[in-house]
Amino acid sequence: MRMTDVTKQLAGLGGAKWQVHLAAREMVAAGADVIEMTIGEPDVPPPAELMETASAAMLAGRTGYSNGRGEANLREALAERYSASSGRPIASENVLCFPGTQTALYAVLMGVAQHGDEVLVGDPMYATYEGVIRATGADLIPVALRPEHGFRMQASDIAEKITPRSRAILLTTPHNPTGSILTTDDLDAIGRLAAIHDLWIISDEVYDQLVFDAAEFVSPLARAAFAERVIVVSSISKSHAAPGFRSGWCIASAAFCDGLLPLSETMLFGNQPFIADMTEQAVRDGSPVAAGMRERFAARAIRLEERLHHDTSLRVHLPEAGMFAMIDVTSTGMDGDAYAQDLLHGAGVAVMPGSSFGERLRGWVRVALTIKEDRFDLALTRMVDHANQRSVAPT
Template structure:
């Protein structure tokens, strides 16, 4: 039988990147105790008042069809959020609602890129970006993000990779997997390159409220970049509500008008009771963001204290997010090899850097959303394996 070419373009770009995580779940199901530091799922429960709002809305009959753009309440809440943040008028016409950031990003990219185009990302990059870009028919072009620059994209490096085929720059700030965050000067310099070459900027900002060091700035906040910037985000991380799948995009009115029919062809609206919960959550400060920031920073510092400089490992505290990197290149193994051996020999599951791009080969990504005692046990397992690989120097 014949299949559409998109299935070939996406081959190997789905669950294959999560092979260590999948294997860890299989081992756990078989009875092996596993310390799991693979995925970024908040360990703080969704606030009860948010659940109560959703429950009340369902019981009140808010279970019917919605519209293609989003429920009026959540559209108004998002317009207020971004209007306050940018200091510029933002209305419901600037917003589209989706079931999560991943869906928002997929639809946005389908609206901006197609066969023959190029979409530019940093490398490292979040694991699903390859698939999101290739689904459009476009080609991904990489800007190396260098450790010595804190994994923050540099405008000069961006300029080097731009060709006449370039259409979109996909940014992620704060960044997954590195935890790097672009400052206002860096964004302005990057934006100047994008203006020069007439590029869209798509900014994935799901970690906006999980910043440890510095002030969050979005390209949408910079007036000169507003008309070429589209933000995607959700309540999954900021409000510890990943399972509710509530996300959005914010951009120019013309953009959302052009994108709306595409969105409606895929899904005609989100669940009204979840929209009500989201509007409620966005109308007040997050009840859990501060606690998550405190926990994730403490755990990042804990991991760095235990790993950095031990058995040849390098591990520095990130600026933001819910992950920390460990550079294990001194062991002579790739991140894939080390992560699988770590799982099989020490029963510790982490993500290999190679799942996030060529520029993170020989690294591990560790989730910070596990309890401190498991953090300590995971670090001990990593050190034992690294030491076995370098017995003479690090005995």
């Protein structure tokens, strides 16, 4: 039986990128002692008060259809939050609610790009970006994120890739997988370029509450000179350790939200009212778990860097935010794919090959910082032993 072109466009972009993770899960199910450092699952449960609010809302009857834009109380809370953080007036008309950042990003890209268009994305990139862009029929144009620039996207590199087909620049700040944060100067240069070529700026900011103490986050939404072309997507998945609740949003001009509304309504018709009530509380009260995650993830990244630097020739790129750190494994003589497979089967530690996030990271792997302390330290010992067994000595 026939299937549509979109299924062909997305072939190989789902579980194929997560082969090591899936193999690790199979090994664990079979009884193997495997330490999983593959995915960004928060290391704490969602705050109990949020689950209590969601439960109370369900019992109170908040289980009916939603407004297509999302529940009014949540949209108002988000408007107030982004007005405060951006220093610009943001109203409810600037908000659309979705079940998670992924759905928001899919809808936004469907609204700005189509067959024959191009979307410029930093390479490396989050693993699902290729899929959401291909689903629109547009082409993904990778823009090199270079280690010498701290993996921050540079306007000069974007400029080299712009063509008459370009429609949008997709940013991730803080960045997954590298943990880098775009500076004000970076954003202003990118904004000037977008204005010259009439491009949208889509900013995935799901890690904006997990910025480490030494770093500073600035959203392009706060840059008044080009804010009208900025679309922010985010959620409570990371900030409130609540990925399973699937509660996200986009913030954009009223005209963009009006134009995207029919697509949003066709897809899902708003978010669930009881989850909207919980999310409103999360937005208004802030996160009681984010500070602890920031502290733990930053400390684990430092331990990872110090241990591997001292005992092996593996090199760690320290993140400024988020849940991950990158390790350059080229000194082993293996690329990231071969190293990840060898580490899994030889040492019982599962990490993500860098190639899952783009060609620029073929010699790297990504390590989740969300593992509990004892297992994290055991993973470090296993990684050091594995490196030494393969004659990888510190330089």
